Amino acid sequence: MLRTPLREALLRPLRDGALAGFVALVLCLPIVGLPTSETANGLILRPRIPEAIAFAVAVFLGRFALGVAEAGRPRPVALIALLVAIAAPFIRFAPEFSAALAIGGLFVALRASLLAFPTLAGRITGGVKIPPVAIKRAPLVILALLVVLPLTPVIDRRLLDIAILVLTYVMLGWGLNITVGLAGLLDLGYVAFFAIGAYAYALLSISAGLSFWGALPIAGLCAAVAGLVVGGPILRLRGDYFAIVTLGFGEITRLIAINWSSLTSGSQGIAQIPRISFFGVADFTATPDAGRHAFHELFGISFDPSHRQIFIFYVILALALAVNAFIARSRKLPLGRAWEALREDEIAAQSLGLNLQRIRLSAYAIAASWGGLAGAFFAVRQGFISPESFSFLESAVILAIVVLGGVGSQLGVVLAAIVMIGVPELVRQLAEYRMLAFGVAMVAIMVWRPSGLISRREPSIRLGAAP
Amino acid sequence: MSKLLSVEHLTMQFGGLKAVNDVSFTASASAITAIIGPNGAGKTTVFNCLTGFYHPTHGRIILQREAGGTVELQHLRKHQVAARAKVARTFQNIRLFAGMTVLENLIVAQHNRLQRASLFSIAGLFGLPAYKNAEKDAVERARFWLDRVGLTASADVPAGSLPYGQQRKLEIVRALCTEPVLLCLDEPAAGLNGSETAELARFLRELRDEHGLAILLIEHDMGMVMGISDHIVVLDYGRKIADAAPAVIKEDPAVIRAYLGEPEAA
Known part of the structure; x- marks a missing residue:
């Protein structure tokens, strides 16, 4: 020097x-x-x-x-x-x-x-290069760890809770990655679909008496329909204008939840949402209602309150994996490639016969439906929802997870969700410095990994691999 | 030669400006038709009207269908021109899907066929054989064109990382993957060096002679235009000032005055 x-x-x-x-x-x-x-x-x-x-x-x-x-x-x-x-x-x-x-x-x-x-x-700083092999193997390792996680003795109630929370955000991040990562649409109101799914489930289960498994697809469908209805007009907007309108949509959804008291009971929220059942066959209680089975009796094991939680963990794991499988599959389909093509150059894509409106709408609505499913899960886990849970901050956090992880990268989203959701929960005693640490992390990402933790894009098809 | 495309009284007005003013011409099947003229003459505007990017103020654009009958392009939207009328185009400033690989660019060009084969993704999601076969065909078609322009070795690299000349080629073969009846090329030789231009000219001739493709060409490289065109349309200030075979155009006093310029005194 x-x-x-x-x-x-x-x-x-x-x-x-x-x-x-x-x-x-x-x-x-x-x-x-x-x-x-x-x-x-x-x-x-x-x-x-x-x-x-x-x-x-x-x-x-x-x-x-x-x-x-x-x-x-x-x-x-x-x-x-x-x-x-x-x-x-x-x-x-x-x-x-x-x-x-x-x-x-x-x-x-x-x-x-x-x-x-x-x-x-x-x-x-410069030397941190994640080897491609690690990226390829990491998902399998993480998955194996997750599957056995609830059965290991190290895990306690609190850790499992955090894992469930992180997985919820992973699922949301993956869902949003369809719009932001693949289709290149900056959606600042993703939480709206999360909210719609949560309310749809809460209302269906309370008023129509549907079980979680019956209401789950309907909640997803409600969110998808909302995505279609809203997306139709606003997908005509470009770039920043689209982002602003989605921001408004997220807020409007929350305000409707607050003000439509007759349906949503306003800011009091909806409490006593029925708990999840074991595929409708058995309940997770020590003393089941008349005519119902209890989970522990079904399997002939002694009652443990953590059974429900472990089950919930596997449910969110399965849901998140479903999103992941869907994205992995659709990336290799004409639809997924069309999403990416429109992100790269919408003029060229249209000149090749791609219907911009329809393809973008499909991305928006599909992402919405995954958000709705996550919302239904959120409602059944909490047993209580209120408009407070669906503020703009949630949209921002989900978006931050996607951006931090590397737009379009599935594994990156997992890492970012752990960093952004899991770590702060683990070190609650340092809660005061949460925002400070968050800021430092953001600056560090900007300096050293400006395109996200993992920014490698895997081609959806290779000439070499093709038969 | 049979007539493939006829443009009748095409006018495109932007506010007070008539970018294209009452232009009529025809393009034949299996022929190269060039549109030339000074900058701002309205050449690209004609292309944009043909390909649905603009909707002309007046006039008709009529395309003969392979199966018989005609289709009028002036009412179609961008994606419909490619999907229904089978007219493909390239752009003056190259527009590739830069982050996607060369092969992916060519597969996206076959979107509509693949989308039908995948039953709008449903069959594709479950990996049914009908879709797999369609995808195999698409890859074969892509490989065919990549071999033709010598890009096969670069099939799996991001399109944006190709050198400029190869990006031009890729954009043309991407348009070809839509299996067009009419290919519109907007200044395909711009930025190419001499040998690349010669190679391009050879390729375009091949497309016409071996594949029977009709090509509409905007180009400033007069050597190439005069060498390969069957027919030339000259525009100046939005009006057509000449419309004839290359040999005639070269001698046309109006064209020389507006665009070609006097030959330098030797």
Whole structure:
């Protein structure tokens, strides 16, 4: 690395640091320095000017240190930053300040040591190449692990719950991948179909007395019909306009769920949705109703409340695998190739005789129906649904899973769902830093894997393999 | 030569501008018809009217069907022109499915036939043999054309990664995979070097002579146009100023003034 003279090595970082410190001061004064707190006499200001200044100084020092490291002196910077990070918890000033100092110090230390040992940096950042064999084998390994997961002793109720949640998002991510990944349509309102499926199941099971297995296909069908009805007009729109309208559709669906109280009982939600049964043959209870069988009696085992949960796990696993099988199959069909062709170039595709409207509508409606099935599953698992569960944030999370995983990549969606849903659930005690970690992960993806975790596209047909 | 396409009084108006003004011409089966003229003369607009991208303000475009009878193109939508009338086209700026492989590009071109064979995906989802056979045929057709233009070795690479000249070729064979009766090529030699242009000319002649295909060609490379065309239509400011065999066009004073220019004094 080029070593600039000391004077120069300090001057520029000093200037950059001052600028960053000033910006931090402007931001920190109102945010950190002037918090309000509620008292008996109403809202009052409790100025914390020293804290705000301390934050600005910390930002100045951090930027300055980074600058010095970049100017060719990373080793001392790394050492000092590490010491600061270690010492931070012992500073008795403000707890947030200590936390910020620790995180900032670690960050500077990491950056400086990456600069100090460039080969290491290369190995960590640029050198991460997932070998194709791993991608090919990974699905089988993951699947095998998942199938035996509920039967292993390490799994407890909480872990199984998290696994079910992750799988629900995997299924949603795969469903949305049909629209976003294959057909290239940015759908920001996918949660609407999730909601329609959930409400369809809840209402059918309560008012019509349908079992989960009877209502499941109807819920999927309802969502598909909604997709057809909505998709018909809005698929005429292009790109950004389409995205905005789907965003509106998602919100409208939620508002209808809130306001159509006679049907959906409004924001109170629908409770006491009938539980899942063992294919309609037996119930998961210790004491079955008259004329019904209990699952444990059927198999001659002792009652365990976790049976239902394990069954639910296998149901969502099967549903998710069904989506996956469907996508894998349809990619090799004219329809799937037409989706991709329209994504690549709609003008050329139409000149070859592809009916844009019909093909896009099929992608949208099929993705919708998978979303509806996931919704029905969600309703039967929770036993309770309310409009709150179907906010825009859900659409955003599902979309983030698809984008993070690599648009169009099935395995990428699984990894992204684990990172985005599973990990935060596992480390609940760090809940405060969830958003921070999420931001860091997003930045890391943008820098190192701008086209998603897995961005390889497998051809749907090969001349070599063709007979 | 029998008449395949007749364009009658075609007019395309954009606001106050008549991009194509009362143009009539015919194209014969098994022949290469070139449309030439200066930039902005309305050549591509004629193509866009033919292929359903524009709906002409006035005029008729009548295509003879193989099975007898005629079909009028001016009312058809983009995908219907390819699907029903069997008119295929390429674009001035190459439009491939860049992320998909060369072979996939050619399979997509056979979408409608395959879609029927897969019973609109239902038979395909369950892997019924009828669909498998149709797909095998489609791959064979693709392989046939790839062999013809020497792209077989690149069949499984993304189309976007091909060199420019090969992308041009791929776009033409992709159009051919729709099994058209009329192939419309919009400046197929643009950006090609001398030997690539010569190879293209040879290929187009082959299509006409061996496959009996009718070709409509927009091109600025006069060497190629004069060499392979059976018939040339000249447009200038949206109007047709000449319509004859190449030898006649070369000598036409109006064409020389508008487009070809005076031969340089030797």
